[in-house]
Amino acid sequence: MTTSFDQLGVPRKLVGALAQRGITEPFPIQAATIAEAMAGRDLCGRAPTGSGKTLAFSLPLAARVGRAEPRRPRGLVLLPTRELAAQVAAELTPLAQAAGRRVATFYGGTSLGRDQQRLRRGVDLAIACPGRLADLVGRGDADLSDVEVVVLDEADRMADMGFLPEVRRLLDTTPKQRQTLLFSATLDGDVDVLIRRYQRDPVRHELAEDPAEQGEVRHYFWHAEPSERVALTRDVVAHASSAIVFTRTKHAADRVAKQLNRRGVASAAIHGNRSQNQRQRALAAFSSGEVAALVATDVAARGIHVDDVGVVVHFDPAATEKDYVHRSGRTGRAGADGLVVTLVAPDKVADVKGLQRALRLRERIGTAAPGELAASAVR
Ligand code: ADP
Numbered sequence: 229m230t231t232s233f234d235q236l237g238v239p240r241k242l243v244g245a246l247a248q249r250g251i252t253e254p255f256p257i258q259a260a261t262i263a264e265a266m267a268g269r270d271l272c273g274r275a276p277t278g279s280g281k282t283l284a285f286s287l288p289l290a291a292r293v294g295r296a297e298p299r300r301p302r303g304l305v306l307l308p309t310r311e312l313a314a315q316v317a318a319e320l321t322p323l324a325q326a327a328g329r330r331v332a333t334f335y336g337g338t339s340l341g342r343d344q345q346r347l348r349r350g351v352d353l354a355i356a357c358p359g360r361l362a363d364l365v366g367r368g369d370a371d372l373s374d375v376e377v378v379v380l381d382e383a384d385r386m387a388d389m390g391f392l393p394e395v396r397r398l399l400d401t402t403p404k405q406r407q408t409l410l411f412s413a414t415l416d417g418d419v420d421v422l423i424r425r426y427q428r429d430p431v432r433h434e435l436a437e438d439p440a441e442q443g444e445v446r447h448y449f450w451h452a453e454p455s456e457r458v459a460l461t462r463d464v465v466a467h468a469s470s471a472i473v474f475t476r477t478k479h480a481a482d483r484v485a486k487q488l489n490r491r492g493v494a495s496a497a498i499h500g501n502r503s504q505n506q507r508q509r510a511l512a513a514f515s516s517g518e519v520a521a522l523v524a525t526d527v528a529a530r531g532i533h534v535d536d537v538g539v540v541v542h543f544d545p546a547a548t549e550k551d552y553v554h555r556s557g558r559t560g561r562a563g564a565d566g567l568v569v570t571l572v573a574p575d576k577v578a579d580v581k582g583l584q585r586a587l588r589l590r591e592r593i594g595t596a597a598p599g600e601l602a603a604s605a606v607r
């Protein structure tokens with residue numbers, strides 16, 4: 229018997245809001261954490277990408293925080309990227325609405341005046357990237373001393389991206405007795421410092437990859453001359469409904485997107501030199517299926533969640549094992565199957581073999597055969 233959201237202590241109206249989106253049974257990380265989080269305990273959770281961490285913290289957040297005074301949010305989600313902020317907002321907003329709470333996102337590259345205005349009107353739940361929020365706090369537009377619940381989402385990425393000093397300064401301005409929920413792909417190193425310093429007797433939940441839940445991911449490694457890569461990528465995308473294509477540089481991302489478009493694959497680039505508007509438009513076009521391939525750099529892709537990515541293409545091989553895992557985690561999420569293709573130029577063979585050894589991926593680097601993907605392609 230699986231538990232229901234009801235049994236985990238989720239209020240009726242929130243259970244109703246979930247049911248409206250067809251969500252009726254908690255995923256394992258949710259079943260493991262929601263009851264304790266609802267009871268007010270601190271918790272730190274580690275679980276694979278796509279396992280449902282967002283709802284695991286969104287439900288307690290929507291259920292537990294009160295109505296805010298102007299400029300004084302009651303709940304706070306800190307996360308590393310704008311894209312992730314938008315995605316968390318999409319999951320949290322319907323729940324907050326059911327609970328009568330107002331949500332707003334705060335991140336750089338958007339109008340400061342609009343943020344100030346929203347805070348003056350009152351924001352119960354703030355979803356924020358550390359830099360912009362610190363800016364608003366510094367200007368006196370936001371005050372964190374009424375915060376009851378803080379969520380640190382993708383804490384390991386915030387650490388990787390150098391945000392921890394800012395995160396700590398922000399946490400230091402919240403009340404000591406706040407509840408702190410932390411989610412991260414790893415709980416060691418810098419993240420462990422956060423846990424020890426900012427959590428009180430946290431419940432720890434570490435969920436390993438569950439092969440049954442995970443969906444099957446197939447990894448392919450193909451020899452490819454640099455000049456063949458665009459045509460191969462086009463053929464790969466033709467076998468999957470959607471693709472994320474990774475390049476090493478921003479310049480390459482733009483170029484590859486352009487070349488794919490020219491070859492009839494609707495594509496958009498997403499990287500740090502594009503404006504906030506361009507990034508959001510690209511992401512929305514990809515989510516809606518209008519664009520089949522999103523061409524991204526590693527930094528731009530951090531924290532992005534798009535469902536049902538049929539294939540991940542490493543147009544340029546990942547620089548590190550961590551990047552390989554993170555890039556490839558865009559496919560095979562939430563129980564769907566996935567495909568991962570790495571294009572290996574002659575001068576990259578040694579690097580890729582090193583990557584394979586480190587990751588215990590035993591697939592040979594073989595001749596490119598996009599036709600083979602059809603046999604294993606996702607339903
Ligand atoms: P992550 O653990 O990587 O943060 P997400 O929270 O983004 O994963 O969830 C992955 C996907 O699974 C989302 O599209 C989300 O709406 C969906 N999801 C989460 N919980 C459930 C559930 N209990 N039932 C069905 N779908 C769910």
Ligand code: MG
Nearest residue numbers: 281282381382
């Ligand atoms: Mg997440």
